[in-house]
Amino acid sequence: MDPHKSLFRKVEKALQAIQRSSDATSTIAETASAVIDNFQGELGVRGGRLYERRDGGYELTRVFGGSIAAPGIFVPDAYPPVQQVIDEGIVLLDLTAPGVDPEFERRLGVERFAAIAVGDDQYILSFSVDPAAQHDDLMASLGILRHAVDLKLREERFVSVLNEARQIQMSILPRRSPRRGDFDIAGFTVPAEIVGGDFFDFIQVTERIHGIAIADASGHGLPAALQVRDVYTGLRMGVARDFKIVRTVERLNRIINQSRMTTKFVSLFYGEIEEEGNFIYVNAGHPPPFHFHSRGVTTLKQTGLVLGPSATASYSRGFLSMQPGDALLLYTDGMTEACDPKGREFGEERLKKAFLALRERPSDEIVRALVAKVGDYVRVRAPEDDRTVVVVKRAERAGDAPPSPGEVPQPRPS
Structure with missing residues (x-):
């Protein structure tokens, strides 16, 4: 077999081990084990050691394979x-090398x-290497793995941040639908990603x-979700x-205008x-x-500038009277602008x-049901935009509204 093909397959196996890990420490540990398992015969790699960043240097925290070193050893930055490994990212040295x-x-x-x-230099992985090991093959293989590990660690950090943002978003969405007198009120949102830029509140x-x-x-x-937090x-x-x-x-418009977020444009309806x-x-x-009433449907057209672009934007009030049997339908453009496979919008x-x-x-x-209806129309699993809808209904007769609060359905990526 072509030695380069054999080497590449071993690198692939090591990369698969990295992809299976689920957090930073596991990623590093899986990498060390994969290198020793796959490259021991081919490249002469034996024991491995994991050092983690501490004040003033690195501490040996884990050992792999045939390493005889005991965890706890501290190596100063000096x-x-x-x-050299911090400067160059990867090194191959022996006892005669300068500074060793x-x-x-x-x-x-x-x-x-x-x-x-x-x-980001928070970890150093070191491997014992046979004196006869080929320099170029070893450096190339470890270079590929280093790049893969860094990508995986960045992905894990990003997912962690997104999950934290999702927890924030979940905490600000109402947990129960309010029942106020004759009014039946509910909302539902489906983000396009783990977290979204849509928001509703009671x-x-x-x-x-x-x-x-x-x-x-x-x-x-994430940027839109952080902006939503400020609006809330x-x-x-x-x-x-x-x-x-x-x-x-x-006042809220001025806050958004002064925000340092790159996505500082927010549409808001509050009543x-x-x-x-x-x-x-x-x-x-x-x-x-939309205001649904006995005479038909009225669109509440009174509006102003979106929040953010102008600190001096002014706004005015609108007014309506909800009679028994009336309803209000509030929504975001992810509902009406969702397109079917032929590019036709769901529409108002x-x-x-x-x-x-x-x-x-x-x-x-x-x-x-409305959000599901839009999903059925689009016929693709992942929405391109967040979808949110709020409904306010006034009962036909006093006491006809549902008697007890209902749980607000929890948002989930489609």
Whole structure:
């Protein structure tokens, strides 16, 4: 067999071991074991040692294969081989190399060794190497593995950050659908990624007034989710300080404008509904909600600039009266702009018709059914944009609203 093909297959096996690991320490340990298992005969690699960054140097924390060294040994940053592997990323040295301390290396059972720095130099992997090992093949193989390990560690860090952001997002979404007098209110969101830029919230302003918000930060993923967190915080702070809704939205706009986030454009619809059915709202560039009533459907067209572009943007209030039997449908553009395989959007008309077909059902069932309807129309598993919908229904007669709070369905990537 071609020796280069044989070597490449061994590198592939080592890479597969790296891909199976699930965290930083496991990734490094799997790499060390894979190198020893696959390259012992081919490249003369024997025992391995894992050093982790500590103040002023590196501590030996784990050993592999035939290594006789005991964990706990500390190697200072000033040791020349440490400086060299940090500078070059990969080294192959013996006891005669400049800067190598033969006595120290013999304590580790080492005559010749190769070392790679990984994880932004947080780890050093060192391997004992036979004197006859081929320099070029060994350096090439370890170089490939070093690159793969670094990619895997970066991926793990990124996933960890995303999971943390998802926990933040989960914590700010309402856990229960509010039941206020004759009103049945529910929301549901499906992010396009692990975390999304869509957001909805239900805020108890007073015993008689309930706040309803829906927002969409530009883009999706982590930056949009972090922007959503700012919207959530700013909105609730404004309500808690008893600001009027226009002042609350204008203050929130200035916060977003001053943000350092690259995706600092957010559409927001926020309204407050009284038990008598009076509903005042402010729209900052969000898709206009639909008001379903006995005479048909009205689009709430009053709007203003999205939050973020202009610190001096001004907003005005809208007003409507929700009579018994009326309903409000709030949504993000991920619902209406979702396209089927031929590129045709789901659109506002389909959304209104879908709602009318579901209108008699409880709000928490309607929101899930609407999102599912869009998913069926698109016929692809992963949405290109977050999808969120909120429904507010007023009962036909007092006491007809569902009697107990319902759990808000938890968001999940499609």
